[in-house]
Amino acid sequence: xxxxxxxxxxxxxxxxxxxxxxxxxxxxxxxxxxxxxxxxxxxxxxxxxxxxxxxxxxxxxxxxxxxxxxxxxxxxxxxxxxxxxxxxxxxxxxxxxxxxxxxxxxxxxxxxxxxxxxxxxxxxxxxxxxxxxxxxxxxxxxxxxxxxxxxxxxxxxxxxxxxxxxxxxxxxxxxxxxxxxxxxxxxxxxxxxxxxxxxxxxxxxxxxxxxxxxxxxxxxxxxxxxxxxxxxxxxxxxxxxxxxxxxxxxxxxxxxxxxxxxxxxxxxxxxxxxxxxxxxxxxxxxxxxxxxxxxxxxxxxxxxxxxxxxxxxxxxxxxxxxxxxxxxxxxxxxxxxxxxxxxxxxxxxxxxxxxxxxxxxxxxxxxxxxxxxxxxxxxxxxxxxxxxxxxxxxxxxxxxxxxxxxxxxxxxxxxxxxxxxxxxxxxxxxxxxxxxxxxxxxxxxxxxxxxxxxxxxxxxx
Amino acid sequence: xxxxxxxxxxxxxxxxxxxxxxxxxxxxxxxxxxxxxxxxxxxxxxxxxxxxxxxxxxxxxxxxxxxxxxxxxxxxxxxxxxxxxxxxxxxxxxxxxxxxxxxxxxxxxxxxxxxxxxxxxxxxxxxxxxxxxxxxxxxxxxxxxxxxxxxxxxxxxxxxxxxxxxxxxxxxxxxxxxxxxxxxxxxxxxxxxxxxxxxxxxxxxxxxxxxxxxxxxxxxxxxxxx
Numbered sequence: 001x002x003x004x005x006x007x008x009x010x011x012x013x014x015x016x017x018x019x020x021x022x023x024x025x026x027x028x029x030x031x032x033x034x035x036x037x038x039x040x041x042x043x044x045x046x047x048x049x050x051x052x053x054x055x056x057x058x059x060x061x062x063x064x065x066x067x068x069x070x071x072x073x074x075x076x077x078x079x080x081x082x083x084x085x086x087x088x089x090x091x092x093x094x095x096x097x098x099x100x101x102x103x104x105x106x107x108x109x110x111x112x113x114x115x116x117x118x119x120x121x122x123x124x125x126x127x128x129x130x131x132x133x134x135x136x137x138x139x140x141x142x143x144x145x146x147x148x149x150x151x152x153x154x155x156x157x158x159x160x161x162x163x164x165x166x167x168x169x170x171x172x173x174x175x176x177x178x179x180x181x182x183x184x185x186x187x188x189x190x191x192x193x194x195x196x197x198x199x200x201x202x203x204x205x206x207x208x209x210x211x212x213x214x215x216x217x218x219x220x221x222x223x224x225x226x227x228x229x230x231x232x233x234x235x236x237x238x239x240x241x242x243x244x245x246x247x248x249x250x251x252x253x254x255x256x257x258x259x260x261x262x263x264x265x266x267x268x269x270x271x272x273x274x275x276x277x278x279x280x281x282x283x284x285x286x287x288x289x290x291x292x293x294x295x296x297x298x299x300x301x302x303x304x305x306x307x308x309x310x311x312x313x314x315x316x317x318x319x320x321x322x323x324x325x326x327x328x329x330x331x332x333x334x335x336x337x338x339x340x341x342x343x344x345x346x347x348x349x350x351x352x353x354x355x356x357x358x359x360x361x362x363x364x365x366x367x368x369x370x371x372x373x374x375x376x377x378x379x380x381x382x383x384x385x386x387x388x389x390x391x392x393x394x395x396x397x398x399x400x401x402x403x404x405x406x407x408x409x410x411x412x413x414x415x416x417x418x419x420x421x422x423x424x425x426x427x428x429x430x431x432x433x434x435x436x437x438x439x440x441x442x443x444x445x446x447x448x449x450x451x452x453x454x455x456x457x458x459x460x461x
Numbered sequence: 462x463x464x465x466x467x468x469x470x471x472x473x474x475x476x477x478x479x480x481x482x483x484x485x486x487x488x489x490x491x492x493x494x495x496x497x498x499x500x501x502x503x504x505x506x507x508x509x510x511x512x513x514x515x516x517x518x519x520x521x522x523x524x525x526x527x528x529x530x531x532x533x534x535x536x537x538x539x540x541x542x543x544x545x546x547x548x549x550x551x552x553x554x555x556x557x558x559x560x561x562x563x564x565x566x567x568x569x570x571x572x573x574x575x576x577x578x579x580x581x582x583x584x585x586x587x588x589x590x591x592x593x594x595x596x597x598x599x600x601x602x603x604x605x606x607x608x609x610x611x612x613x614x615x616x617x618x619x620x621x622x623x624x625x626x627x628x629x630x631x632x633x634x635x636x637x638x639x640x641x642x643x644x645x646x647x648x649x650x651x652x653x654x655x656x657x658x659x660x661x662x663x664x665x666x667x668x669x670x671x672x673x674x675x676x677x678x679x680x681x682x683x684x685x686x687x
Binding site: 005087094096 | 509539546552557561
């Protein structure tokens with residue numbers, strides 16, 4: 001069947017690109033390190049009644065599994081963009097002319113596999129970091145099994161829904177990376193909201209609906225915090241009840257059946273949303289259809305290299321700026337509060353996430369071809385690139401700068417300026433290396449996570 | 462039968478195709494015209510890859526965008542050759558055959574490779590093929606099986622002269638049982654192999670006539686005008 005052939009060929013293609021596989025492993029390991037707290041630290045990422053839980057293998061499994069569910073969408077999208085660049089694959093799928101469900105199914109299988117691979121890497125990262133907790137549970141093999149069942153029993157749903165999003169969005173928007181990124185971002189926010197609501201409903205509760213209640217007797221629907229936003233504070237630790245693996249906990253069979261059903265729903269949704277057929281790569285319109293874009297195009301044509309980069313940024317739909325402004329507005333109104341930090345993280349994440357595309361342009365030779373023929377040598381051109389990128393970042397960060405200035409937060413402004421200087425240097429520096437875009441993606445994502453999680457806070461003064 | 466009825470396509474402010482109508486049953490129809498005259502746009506609509514702004518494109522009474530879903534109905538080789546993948550030509554053709562619902566893929570791949578002279582390249586990775594090699598791969602996948610309608614967008618650009626001649630001979634042979642619509646700038650080869658020519662010119666109505674009624678100078682001049 002064509003779908004399985006496609007999934008197999010994508011895996012084969014990925015295996016022939018060891019750097020991409022390595023980058024994916026690095027991505028997952030770093031995500032694992034970020035997601036899971038140091039077991040020796042005075043905080044945890046899972047708390048009940050505003051108190052962190054002491055690590056047990058089961059608690060570790062719940063954290064790893066549910067954190068992966070929360071973050072699977074951006075992780076899988078990023079990993080697949082490295083392992084199987086859809087823009088190229090779409091050139092194949094577009095001419096194949098089969099019904100749309102076949103490539104969608106193939107991509108779903110590939111995305112699901114990548115999700116489970118990422119989960120495995122995160123699992124491995126967690127083991128490296130917190131293996132002591134398994135030993136402390138009494139039996140290392142038993143602890144490992146408990147950790148495994150909870151992680152994979154919960155995490156499988158994240159992989160399934162991330163694969164659904166990947167198979168649908170990447171097929172339709174492979175030629176429009178800006179829009180793809182925006183749609184992914186918005187879908188992820190919606191997913192987080194649904195996930196939060198779903199979790200509080202599931203975890204109830206009175207010990208009837210879900211096995212987690214066996215693990216966490218103190219649990220209460222309103223009090224559970226997965227902690228990826230508000231966890232980095234010192235709290236008094238409490239002990240979770242020692243429980244076995246997910247499979248043998250009362251009520252777990254029904255719970256696992258429900259997870260399996262959700263995986264099926266994700267698969268069926270992907271097939272239903274796949275549409276009738278993947279069209280070949282659309283020929284670019286010869287005329288600007290939007291007056292604003294046309295104006296930007298004519299304007300950027302007048303400014304050489306700076307104009308080229310400006311054109312790239314401008315070609316991204318305006319969603320980025322709109323969300324940025326919304327996030328900054330929240331930051332301005334709620335300055336100093338935790339939600340403001342989150343808003344700030346999202347806002348800056350939007351800015352940061354634009355740069356991997358720029359690096360991709362470098363790596364594929366788009367901008368390198370501008371650098372090489374320069375009679376002055378590459379450095380003047382690189383210098384101009386740094387200036388141009390810094391200028392663009394300044395423009396994107398302008399609302400943020402205004403908000404910080406209005407609230408008199410001088411240190412915040414200095415913090416912003418540092419990033420505006422550092423990011424272009426990093427971008428241009430890494431772009432010289434093969435695979436630099438991947439490294440930049442990893443850094444951007446790690447930084448974004450630190451911002452969103454509140455672990456890297458804007459200086460208060 | 463392919464029926465194009467009052468086909469129109471607009472890109473922004475530019476009207477690329479307008480009120481284009483013709484029928485084609487079997488044989489090789491070469492679409493010739495300068496850059497920007499709408500050859501690719503026409504072929505995308507004929508292959509069911511794009512919907513026209515106005516008019517209809519039907520294959521045996523069914524819109525081509527729907528007919529393409531039927532196994533073996535339409536084969537399309539677009540202009541793009543963005544195939545920088547590590548899979549081999551054989552895997553690529555196998556995937557295309559699978560996704561198109563064709564059975565007996567090994568035999569079909571062997572047949573098309575023999576037809577186009579690609580046997581030695583079957584186990585080469587696409588990423589290692591030259592530009593012309595990738596173009597051949599695109600053409601080969603469109604010719605897989607016995608598609609009723611074969612649509613090819615400049616299949617011989619970047620392809621050397623000897624291979625181009627072989628390709629056109631293969632197209633002519635396919636034309637005995639299938640309908641082929643081929644956009645090309647190879648005026649000389651098209652005149653020798655095509656049954657009819659559809660000439661597209663900016664600012665002038667399209668002209669469809671037997672290939673024998675065109676002179677090479679006339680076509681070269683039309684292409685030169687763009």
